Amino acid sequence: xxxxxxxxxxxxxxxxxxxxxxxxxxxxxxxxxxxxxxxxxxxxxxxxxxxxxxxxxxxxxxxxxxxxxxxxxxxxxxxxxxxxxxxxxxxxxxxxxxxxxxxxxxxxxxxxxxxxxxxxxxxxxxxxxxxxxxxxxxx
Amino acid sequence: xxxxxxxxxxxxxxxxxxxxxxxxxxxxxxxxxxxxxxxxxxxxxxxxxxxxxxxxxxxxxxxxxxxxxxxxxxxxxxxxxxxxxxxxxxxxxxxxxxxxxxxxxxxxxxxxxxxxxxxxxxxxxxxxxxxxxxxxxxx
Amino acid sequence: xxxxxxxxxxxxxxxxxxxxxxxxxxxxxxxxxxxxxxxxxxxxxxxxxxxxxxxxxxxxxxxxxxxxxxxxxxxxxxxxxxxxxxxxxxxxxxxxxxxxxxxxxxxxxxxxxxxxxxxxxxxxxxxxxxxxxxxxxxx
Amino acid sequence: xxxxxxxxxxxxxxxxxxxxxxxxxxxxxxxxxxxxxxxxxxxxxxxxxxxxxxxxxxxxxxxxxxxxxxxxxxxxxxxxxxxxxxxxxxxxxxxxxxxxxxxxxxxxxxxxxxxxxxxxxxxxxxxxxxxxxxxxxxx
Amino acid sequence: xxxxxxxxxxxxxxxxxxxxxxxxxxxxxxxxxxxxxxxxxxxxxxxxxxxxxxxxxxxxxxxxxxxxxxxxxxxxxxxxxxxxxxxxxxxxxxxxxxxxxxxxxxxxxxxxxxxxxxxxxxxxxxxxxxxxxxxxxxx
Amino acid sequence: xxxxxxxxxxxxxxxxxxxxxxxxxxxxxxxxxxxxxxxxxxxxxxxxxxxxxxxxxxxxxxxxxxxxxxxxxxxxxxxxxxxxxxxxxxxxxxxxxxxxxxxxxxxxxxxxxxxxxxxxxxxxxxxxxxxxxxxxxxx
Numbered sequence: 001x002x003x004x005x006x007x008x009x010x011x012x013x014x015x016x017x018x019x020x021x022x023x024x025x026x027x028x029x030x031x032x033x034x035x036x037x038x039x040x041x042x043x044x045x046x047x048x049x050x051x052x053x054x055x056x057x058x059x060x061x062x063x064x065x066x067x068x069x070x071x072x073x074x075x076x077x078x079x080x081x082x083x084x085x086x087x088x089x090x091x092x093x094x095x096x097x098x099x100x101x102x103x104x105x106x107x108x109x110x111x112x113x114x115x116x117x118x119x120x121x122x123x124x125x126x127x128x129x130x131x132x133x134x135x136x137x138x139x
Numbered sequence: 140x141x142x143x144x145x146x147x148x149x150x151x152x153x154x155x156x157x158x159x160x161x162x163x164x165x166x167x168x169x170x171x172x173x174x175x176x177x178x179x180x181x182x183x184x185x186x187x188x189x190x191x192x193x194x195x196x197x198x199x200x201x202x203x204x205x206x207x208x209x210x211x212x213x214x215x216x217x218x219x220x221x222x223x224x225x226x227x228x229x230x231x232x233x234x235x236x237x238x239x240x241x242x243x244x245x246x247x248x249x250x251x252x253x254x255x256x257x258x259x260x261x262x263x264x265x266x267x268x269x270x271x272x273x274x275x276x277x278x
Numbered sequence: 279x280x281x282x283x284x285x286x287x288x289x290x291x292x293x294x295x296x297x298x299x300x301x302x303x304x305x306x307x308x309x310x311x312x313x314x315x316x317x318x319x320x321x322x323x324x325x326x327x328x329x330x331x332x333x334x335x336x337x338x339x340x341x342x343x344x345x346x347x348x349x350x351x352x353x354x355x356x357x358x359x360x361x362x363x364x365x366x367x368x369x370x371x372x373x374x375x376x377x378x379x380x381x382x383x384x385x386x387x388x389x390x391x392x393x394x395x396x397x398x399x400x401x402x403x404x405x406x407x408x409x410x411x412x413x414x415x416x417x
Numbered sequence: 418x419x420x421x422x423x424x425x426x427x428x429x430x431x432x433x434x435x436x437x438x439x440x441x442x443x444x445x446x447x448x449x450x451x452x453x454x455x456x457x458x459x460x461x462x463x464x465x466x467x468x469x470x471x472x473x474x475x476x477x478x479x480x481x482x483x484x485x486x487x488x489x490x491x492x493x494x495x496x497x498x499x500x501x502x503x504x505x506x507x508x509x510x511x512x513x514x515x516x517x518x519x520x521x522x523x524x525x526x527x528x529x530x531x532x533x534x535x536x537x538x539x540x541x542x543x544x545x546x547x548x549x550x551x552x553x554x555x556x
Numbered sequence: 557x558x559x560x561x562x563x564x565x566x567x568x569x570x571x572x573x574x575x576x577x578x579x580x581x582x583x584x585x586x587x588x589x590x591x592x593x594x595x596x597x598x599x600x601x602x603x604x605x606x607x608x609x610x611x612x613x614x615x616x617x618x619x620x621x622x623x624x625x626x627x628x629x630x631x632x633x634x635x636x637x638x639x640x641x642x643x644x645x646x647x648x649x650x651x652x653x654x655x656x657x658x659x660x661x662x663x664x665x666x667x668x669x670x671x672x673x674x675x676x677x678x679x680x681x682x683x684x685x686x687x688x689x690x691x692x693x694x695x
Numbered sequence: 696x697x698x699x700x701x702x703x704x705x706x707x708x709x710x711x712x713x714x715x716x717x718x719x720x721x722x723x724x725x726x727x728x729x730x731x732x733x734x735x736x737x738x739x740x741x742x743x744x745x746x747x748x749x750x751x752x753x754x755x756x757x758x759x760x761x762x763x764x765x766x767x768x769x770x771x772x773x774x775x776x777x778x779x780x781x782x783x784x785x786x787x788x789x790x791x792x793x794x795x796x797x798x799x800x801x802x803x804x805x806x807x808x809x810x811x812x813x814x815x816x817x818x819x820x821x822x823x824x825x826x827x828x829x830x831x832x833x834x
Contacts, residue, residue, distance in 0.1 A: 099337075
């Protein structure tokens with residue numbers, strides 16, 4: 001079993017809040033991240049896949065295909081976007097880094113299988129100090 | 140003459156656009172950076188000051204004072220904010236990294252003098268690939 | 279299960295040595311790290327916690343609370359300190375990065391439970407080339 | 418159980434190709450990485466070992482010994498070299514990062530045991546966006 | 557005057573040697589960098605341009621145009637290539653980082669003028685420890 | 696004129712204080728950096744030299760010679776040392792990063808001339824947020 005990680009980057013605006021709360025209550029719970037005028041990040045996305053090396057090609061998957069997949073399914077939808085408003089796979093979701101990681105996992109899991117590998121981890125760095133990892137439901 | 144650089148970070152939403160243009164024209168000129176729903180960045184701000192070492196203290200300025208100044212005058216105003224809407228010193232300004240660097244220079248120049256040093260450079264990294272430096276009007 | 283990592287930094291002096299050894303023997307075993315006049319590092323501390331997303335808030339724990347906890351229990355005690363002399367939770371301990379990671383784990387394990395999550399990993403980078411990870415007694 | 422990671426760096430030339438294919442077929446499958454005139458990388462190698470802390474010394478292994486081992490067994494053989502031509506432990510192998518990680522594992526596994534620890538992971542970063550991890554046959 | 561820096565990356569093989577020297581003499585002068593079987597690097601290229609902000613657009617140049625220019629004139633020619641053999645603007649040149657920086661300056665200088673700015677600096681990082689800057693003939 | 700920068704790293708303990716002050720006064724002026732029990736850093740040293748490319752060799756200076764010079768004259772004296780006590784060229788000096796940069800300049804200036812180049816800048820990063828640059832007396 002070998003593990004391969006591809007890093008991609010995107011910049012996006014977002015806001016942590018609950019629609020059913022007042023701005024005051026959102027501020028109390030989510031702090032400055034609840035700013036109704038939005039803020040944003042340079043997100044780093046690390047997609048780790050695993051599997052056996054293909055004896056024909058000598059690698060697990062073609063990295064160009066992995067890159068293209070992640071860009072098409074994720075980066076093109078979130079880059080230079082507002083995560084709360086414009087992203088189909090985040091519709092009606094809370095845009096914490098935790099939820100973002102799980103949502104990206106759900107977008108990629110089956111697609112990675114089609115490449116001949118399995119998704120192992122979705123990691124997102126929101127800032128140089130904060131990051132989240134998701135390994136799927138069973139781990 | 141000695142040069143000291145302090146790095147601070149902030150996250151913010153912004154949008155590149157001209158109010159007098161249509162969304163289409165803004166898109167044509169500013170590309171995905173003109174998204175009316177905003178996007179955002181983890182900005183890095185590097186403030187470089189210069190001057191002579193104070194023989195009494197052995198350093199140019201007290202770095203804690205420099206940090207506090209940059210945080211009070213800049214970071215507290217831009218962090219987790221929308222640069223186009225909420226920042227007094229960016230009022231009615233275009234929020235390109237270039238304009239941002241010059242505007243921060245104008246906020247800091249006199250304050251640095253009061254610390255006993257001169258402002259040498261304001262550098263802003265918008266992404267790991269793009270950055271801007273401003274050295275004042277005469278350079 | 280979701281994993282969240284918070285990075286904090288601290289600078290400290292330390293020395294690798296055994297009180298029962300001579301300076302010569304300490305030098306022989308621990309090399310330049312045994313310098314009786316101390317040396318120091320900019321340590322990076324990565325605290326990884328895990329748990330289920332709170333359906334009420336949309337995240338695992340409030341990152342501000344995690345940050346405050348790590349700063350109060352660890353950073354305030356070790357930053358700009360001498361690890362061999364001044365840190366209560368390192369009393370009479372050898373200050374290798376290994377021991378440091380285990381000791382920080384012991385300080386944080388119960389506190390993280392009170393936040394509603396479980397401690398997963400304490401990682402410390404001593405230099406850009408050397409780091410240590412501890413996952414608790416059972417792993 | 419404690420985990421220690423040592424980073425080492427090397428620069429090398431390589432080429433992805435199968436000798437039994439034409440240059441055209443290699444280009445089709447391996448893209449620009451198949452350039453018959455070679456290309457190269459600054460590789461980063463992360464060797465993670467695990468084990469119990471030695472109560473006598475206070476650490477897992479002497480990091481200087483680990484560094485010397487990795488340099489002697491790996492870095493000295495691959496640094497400023499052509500991975501396809503000049504490296505004994507890559508003889509007749511495909512030089513993908515995957516194969517490189519597994520081959521380095523095989524070189525180090527027994528040697529780490531002699532240091533009194535076990536090899537846990539060999540990680541190689543080929544670029545800032547691509548990396549591979551290998552944890553041995555059973556994982 | 558404002559300064560903007562764009563970072564691009566490329567990987568390439570190269571070798572430091574003089575055709576008129578024997579391999580032995582090349583080894584003596586250029587060390588392991590003279591390996592006849594080549595080695596390689598992940599190069600980082602930083603292109604800094606300067607000029608006045610365009611009052612119409614609010615920035616110095618369109619960063620997308622700068623990126624496209626650098627990619628077309630430089631990156632497409634050197635990425636995944638052998639610098640000693642395959643690059644038109646390095647024909648018959650010694651491929652030290654110094655010569656590389658000057659050669660890239662010569663390729664870009666006039667092109668940057670056409671964008672409405674002036675080239676200020678070409679910086680190349682060959683490894684995390686070594687870099688070169690060139691500011692043109694007059695500086 | 697071409698500029699070359701070599702990065703070297705060292706770890707050291709130090710303390711900011713004036714012998715003629717009480718510990719209380721030192722604490723008041725220098726804050727936690729005055730801790731009588733010391734603290735420490737992973738310093739990064741960037742030495743930038745400048746000159747004309749040697750037409751014989753194709754580079755400014757042999758980087759190995761530059762590396763060896765910086766290690767012999769600086770790194771061997773400060774690495775794993777106490778800057779206030781053990782370094783000949785810091786004898787009786789205040790160990791601020793400013794003074795450290797100037798002192799290293801004085802150690803290297805003439806030596807760089809012997810290599811056939813001129814010293815342009817000594818830069819020291821004390822933490823990822825703080826750095827100092829010195830360009831010599833005339834700049």
